[in-house]
Amino acid sequence: MNASGLLAALGLLLAGVSPGRPPNIVVVLADDLGWADLACQGGDLHETPHIDRLAKEGVRFTRAYSASPVCSPTRCALLTGMHPARLGMTIWREGAASPPSNRKWVPPKAAEDLPFSIPTLADRLKTKGYATALVGKWHLGGPDHFPENHGFDVNLGGNHWGAPPTFFAPYKGLFGQSREPRYVPGLPYTAKGEYLTDRLTKEAIGFIDQVGDSPFFLLLAHYAPHTPIQAKPGLVEKYQQKIAPGLHHQNPVYAAMVHSLDESVGQVMDHLRNRGLVDNTLVVFTSDNGGYIGEYQDRQVTTNHPLRSGKGSVYEGGIRVPLLVRYPGISAPGKNCDTPVVTMDLFHTLAHATGLPNPGTADSKSLMDLLKNPAKPAHPRDLFWHYPHYYATTTPVGAALSGDWKVLEYFEDARVELFNLAEDPFEKNNLATQNPTKAAECLEKLRAWQKQAKVSLPVPNPKFKAQPVGN
Secondary structure, eight states: OOHHHHHHHHHHHHTTOOTTSOOEEEEEEESSOOTTSSGGGTOSSOOOHHHHHHHHHSEEETTEEOSSSSHHHHHHHHHHSSOGGGGTOOSOHHHHHSOOSSSSEEOOOOOOSOOTTSOOHHHHHHTTTOEEEEEEOOOSOSGGGSGGGTTOSEEESOSSOSSOSOSBTTOEEEETTTTEEEEOTTOOSOOTTOBHHHHHHHHHHHHHHHSTTSOEEEEEEOOTTSSSOOOOHHHHHHHHTTOOTTOSOOOHHHHHHHHHHHHHHHHHHHHHHHTTOGGGEEEEEEESSSOOOSEETTEEOOOOTTSSOOTTOSSHHHHBOOEEEEOTTTSOTTEEEOSOEETHHHHHHHHHHTTOOOOOOTTOOOOHHHHHOTTSOOOOOEEEEEEOSOBTTBSSEEEEEETTEEEEEETTTOOEEEEETTTOTTOOOOOTTTOHHHHHHHHHHHHHHHHHHTOOOOEEOTTOOOOOOOO
16 A cells, blocks of 8 residues: 555544445435524524534535425435436326326326336445345335335335325324325334334334444435424424514424434434444435425425425425535535535435445536535536426426526426526526526526436426406
8 A cells, every 4th residue: 555545544544434344324314304494504493403413523515406396306316316307207106196187288297116227326335235224215116116126125114105194103094185095114013102203213223233244325214394294292392382473483393393303313323323333424414305385284384494485396495405414534524515516416425435336427426525625616517407297386397507597497388587596595586587698598508408318398288278267
C-alpha cells in the first residue's frame, strides 16, 4: 500500500470504519413527511431530537427533491436509480389500476409493478454479500413482485397496499371510503395497544441482530405519517397542549405520529451504538414526497409552509423533502448542502459507498463528493418531474428545474408557469409572460427530456363533458 493509501486507511480506522469491510446501510424512508415537518427543517410544533441529531452528525441537504410528488414512483427511483417515468411508474399502484375516466384528459396507462428487468439496489448488494431487509411499506407491485423477488431476504410489513387500515394492533380492518379489507403482513403475536411505528422499529432492530457478521442493507420504510392519522393518546395530549396561535403546524395527532417516527430513528441509532456498529453504518433519512395538505377527519394534516402546495403537486411543497446522510469518516458533521439533489442519487451514492460498479444510470449522481465537502460547487444539472395524472393539488403536469429557473407545463390547457427560485423560492410570481425567452428555453429542455426518456403522455378525453355552470 502506498503512503496515500495508508493514510486513507488510517483515517478510516480513526473514524471507526474498517477499510476492508463495506459499510452497513440503513435507509429510513418516511411516508408523506413534509419538508418542514422536522424541527431541524423549521417545524414549529414537532419535536424531533433524534432526527435532528442525525442532521448534526451528518449532512443535511436543504434542496433535496423526491423523484415524484407521490409515493410509489419515488420508491421505484430509490431502488433502481432510474427516473420513474422511464419505467412508466408515474403513480401509485391503485391509481395505475383504476385511472379516472371522467376528467378532461385521460392519464396514460401506468405500470403497476416494479419490473424484473431492472436490478434493484438490494439485488446488487446481494452480489456483495449483503443481508437485505424491507421492513414496512412496499407498494411496488402485486404478490409476484413483492420484495422477496426484488433482492430482499426479509420482508416484514410490505405488500401491494400503500397504507394500513389502522396504526394499532392487530393492524387489520376496513380502509378508506371503499371499505376495502386490509392488513399489514408479517407481524404476528401483536400486543394489545401496540403501535405500528414501534413494531416496525422492533422488527428492524431484530433484523440487525440476526444478520451476524454479514454487512446489511435495511430499508425501514415507515407507513407514518401517511393517513390514517392516528397516534398514541399520550403523545396526542402532549402536542394538544403545545398548540398555540401563530404556529403553522396545528395538528396534534400528526405531530404525535412524527414524534413516534423520531423515536424510531433514535432507537435504531442507539442500537447501532450499543452493538458497536454505528461507526461503520451509512444512515439515510428521507421522505417519498412532500407533506399531505388535505384533511383527515376535518383537520388539515400538515403544512409545508413556507413552500407552496403539497403532495401530488410539482410545486416545491410537493417535491421538496428532508434528506439527511450520516456516513462516518466521509460526511462532514453538522453541515448543510444547498445543491439540488434528487431521490435517484441515493442509488448511485450507496452503490459508490459499497464498492459496486458504476450503476451507469444517467438519472443518478453520486453524492459522495458533496458529503465530503457540502459547499463544493456542483456541476450544473437539470432535474425533471413527470406527473401525467390528477390529484387534489394538481392536474397532469411536467416540470423542469434548470439552475435557478423552474418551469411547469400543464397538459390540460398548455398553461406555462416560470419561477426564479433564487429570488422567489415560494413560487409566488409567475414570470412566464414577463420572461418568454427563458420560459421557452426551459420548456425546450423539458420537452427534449420527455422525448429522450420516452415518457407516457396524457391525451384529451373525447367523452369528457364539461359541467354546466350554475346560475
